[in-house]
Amino acid sequence: MVEFLRFRDDEVSESPAVTVDAFGEQSNAGAVRIEPGDDARELLPHLAHITRVEVNFPVFGDGRGYSAARILREAGYEGEIRAVGDVAVDQIAYMRRCGFDAFEPEKAMNEADVKTALERWENVYQKTVDGRAPIWALRHGSADA
Amino acid sequence: MYKYDNYDQQMVDTRVEEFRDQTRRRLSGELSEEKFRPLRLMNGLYLQLHAYMLRVAVPYGTLSGAQMKALGDIADKYDRGYGHFTTRQNIQYNWIKLEDAPDILADLAKVEMHAIQTSGNCIRNISSDHFAGAAADELVDPRPYAELLRQWSSFHPEFSYLPRKFKIAVIAADTDRAAMRLHDIGIQIVKNDAGEIGCAFYVGGGMGRTPMVAPLIREFVPLDDLITYSEACVRVYNRNGRRDNKYKARIKILVHEMGKDEYTRQVEEEFAHLKSQGIEPPLAELERIKPYFADPAFKTGLSDKIDRTDPDFALWVDRNTVTHKAPGYVSAVISLKPVGGIPGDASADQIRLMGELATEYSFDECRVTHTQNIVLPHVEKARLKDLFDVLDANGLSSPNLDTIEDIIACPGLDYCSLANARSIPVAQKISKRFAGSGKTAELGELKLKISGCINACGHHHAGHIGILGVDRKGVENYQLLLGGSEAEDTSLGKITGPGFSEDGIVDAVEKAADVYIANREDGERFLDTYRRIGMDPFKEAIYG
Numbered sequence: 001m002v003e004f005l006r007f008r009d010d011e012v013s014e015s016p017a018v019t020v021d022a023f024g025e026q027s028n029a030g031a032v033r034i035e036p037g038d039d040a041r042e043l044l045p046h047l048a049h050i051t052r053v054e055v056n057f058p059v060f061g062d063g064r065g066y067s068a069a070r071i072l073r074e075a076g077y078e079g080e081i082r083a084v085g086d087v088a089v090d091q092i093a094y095m096r097r098c099g100f101d102a103f104e105p106e107k108a109m110n111e112a113d114v115k116t117a118l119e120r121w122e123n124v125y126q127k128t129v130d131g132r133a134p135i136w137a138l139r140h141g142s143a144d145a
Numbered sequence: 146m147y148k149y150d151n152y153d154q155q156m157v158d159t160r161v162e163e164f165r166d167q168t169r170r171r172l173s174g175e176l177s178e179e180k181f182r183p184l185r186l187m188n189g190l191y192l193q194l195h196a197y198m199l200r201v202a203v204p205y206g207t208l209s210g211a212q213m214k215a216l217g218d219i220a221d222k223y224d225r226g227y228g229h230f231t232t233r234q235n236i237q238y239n240w241i242k243l244e245d246a247p248d249i250l251a252d253l254a255k256v257e258m259h260a261i262q263t264s265g266n267c268i269r270n271i272s273s274d275h276f277a278g279a280a281a282d283e284l285v286d287p288r289p290y291a292e293l294l295r296q297w298s299s300f301h302p303e304f305s306y307l308p309r310k311f312k313i314a315v316i317a318a319d320t321d322r323a324a325m326r327l328h329d330i331g332i333q334i335v336k337n338d339a340g341e342i343g344c345a346f347y348v349g350g351g352m353g354r355t356p357m358v359a360p361l362i363r364e365f366v367p368l369d370d371l372i373t374y375s376e377a378c379v380r381v382y383n384r385n386g387r388r389d390n391k392y393k394a395r396i397k398i399l400v401h402e403m404g405k406d407e408y409t410r411q412v413e414e415e416f417a418h419l420k421s422q423g424i425e426p427p428l429a430e431l432e433r434i435k436p437y438f439a440d441p442a443f444k445t446g447l448s449d450k451i452d453r454t455d456p457d458f459a460l461w462v463d464r465n466t467v468t469h470k471a472p473g474y475v476s477a478v479i480s481l482k483p484v485g486g487i488p489g490d491a492s493a494d495q496i497r498l499m500g501e502l503a504t505e506y507s508f509d510e511c512r513v514t515h516t517q518n519i520v521l522p523h524v525e526k527a528r529l530k531d532l533f534d535v536l537d538a539n540g541l542s543s544p545n546l547d548t549i550e551d552i553i554a555c556p557g558l559d560y561c562s563l564a565n566a567r568s569i570p571v572a573q574k575i576s577k578r579f580a581g582s583g584k585t586a587e588l589g590e591l592k593l594k595i596s597g598c599i600n601a602c603g604h605h606h607a608g609h610i611g612i613l614g615v616d617r618k619g620v621e622n623y624q625l626l627l628g629g630s631e632a633e634d635t636s637l638g639k640i641t642g643p644g645f646s647e648d649g650i651v652d653a654v655e656k657a658a659d660v661y662i663a664n665r666e667d668g669e670r671f672l673d674t675y676r677r678i679g680m681d682p683f684k685e686a687i688y689g
Contacts, residue, residue, distance in 0.1 A: 063306025067384050070303055074422055090184055097302035123152055125296045127424045135152045136426035
């Protein structure tokens with residue numbers, strides 16, 4: 001069973017994550033935790049020294065965290081973005097597409113299911129922040145879109 | 146019409162595999178119903194009162210003959226020999242077994258079809274004008290733009306867990322045949338003063354318990370910003386739409402509460418940012434799609450003459466055919482509203498037959514309308530009588546398009562787990578009453594729409610006459626609304642007053658119709674008379 005999944009080579013940061021509000025007051029913290037109602041854009045001026053952003057999913061049906069992660073990546077953030085909470089194998093492929101590169105689900109995931117989920121989609125329709133060339137780019141011969 | 150390339154086919158095939166795997170995990174108990182629910186919904190599978198219901202996507206309402214026939218085969222093989230065409234230009238099957246669902250999706254994939262995102266809190270099937278490519282008044286065919294949006298919205302990784310469902314319609318004529326301004330996003334393809342084609346964006350319309358007509362938020366989005374602008378509209382919604390109350394979660398509430406100006410400001414800001422992200426497909430992609438929707442090889446030099454000797458045929462021609470852009474052709478509408486029938490239902494044999502007729506008479510194309518009928522878009526006038534005879538022999542020749550018998554009705558309490566009241570019996574009684582009294586013809590265009598609950602799947606807010614079924618202390622009760630319209634003169638109906646029993650509502654509709662007949666002036670439709678004389682004379686007749 002998979003309790004923690006990470007797609008990065010750097011060392012796992014163990015510093016405790018502070019809330020977005022607390023981060024506003026002490027912006028030297030290295031790790032921040034975003035709740036669904038938080039505005040990820042508040043972090044943009046400080047991205048250079050944040051090593052980990054945790055995006056919490058209290059319920060998997062609340063999809064605000066997908067936008068939060070993508071906004072951070074679009075702003076050039078290169079640190080870890082970890083999905084925590086009610087995260088299951090059926091969500092991780094889309095999460096990867098939105099810039100998540102670590103997963104710490106409440107309930108461990110089946111290893112074979114994880115592998116299948118991540119390898120299933122050979123192609124994608126949209127350009128996002130995962131560097132994959134969308135189908136329209138492949139059709140028109142610009143694989144590095 | 147659009148044809149999948151290897152990429153499109155692979156996406157749909159992959160989805161079938163994914164859903165097969167999810168269904169297997171559900172059946173083995175590995176996946177709880179709570180976790181499975183949104184996954185099955187995103188594949189169009191609902192759990193209804195008696196069985197699972199599967200909703201199949203018909204992108205922008207367009208089908209080939211072979212696709213239509215395949216829908217008939219599915220009705221026989223997996224359902225009870227029927228299909229139900231819906232107000233979102235889709236088809237539903239009401240008696241599905243969960244373990245069959247992956248096989249049905251596989252059968253659909255063989256004819257380039259799917260049930261992807263026909264439910265769930267994601268971007269749904271893109272709807273459009275059912276006369277696209279045939280209408281004399283359109284600027285361009287809206288379907289290439291709808292197809293571009295279909296691909297963008299399919300498996301969208303950021304927008305699959307939105308606050309609520311999200312519906313987009315695309316039209317390209319001033320006459321609105323798709324209820325465009327009653328969608329979450331309504332797009333009208335327009336030409337600007339410089340003669341360039343672009344998109345007018347209307348955002349925040351919808352029916353449901355809080356009906357709203359979408360305001361215009363941008364008059365002209367250039368074509369090479371269509372996807373980027375759409376992404377900005379949906380992202381602002383995903384981040385800010387209410388999630389505390391599912392009845393206030395649609396984008397119409399956000400636009401209303403935030404104000405159109407503030408919503409627009411945020412969209413423009415997000416749009417400016419997203420422009421730097423290079424997420425827009427090149428215009429070459431639109432150019433790749435367009436030829437699939439090129440005009441078929443219309444014959445030239447055809448006569449416009451129709452032999453009207455047979456009075457039944459002449460009536461059907463007058464009622465059920467619509468002007469076509471090519472001389473010698475019409476669009477023919479097959480009514481799925483036989484008197485006393487279930488609106489939108491067709492038997493497997495009828496569905497297959499309509500597929501064959503599409504191939505034989507209409508360049509292999511047919512359309513599903515949001516009014517739950519089927520269109521053969523390109524029929525030669527000289528062959529109309531032959532077509533009519535086949536339809537007539539198979540119970541498909543009801544001459545009642547846009548009349549009071551052409552009722553939109555949701556499945557209601559006969560099938561739906563959300564409904565408070567039955568819709569189908571009310572529709573049946575009304576069509577029988579007016580067909581029996583012969584008033585249908587006298588009333589002319591009169592759009593009647595019935596919903597069995599406040600969710601408004603039967604578009605009751607937008608009916609010239611609308612009926613809403615509610616539950617009053619355990620008894621089905623029906624409210625009457627007057628004055629709605631889903632066309633370019635979009636308006637929302639108003640409730641007349643206290644509700645009625647099932648038979649009472651039929652009487653009330655008849656009284657309202659009589660007020661119109663007594664008060665109308667030359668050329669006025671029911672809706673025009675209502676708008677001129679107001680609610681009072683109707684109230685007086687109904688409750689007086």
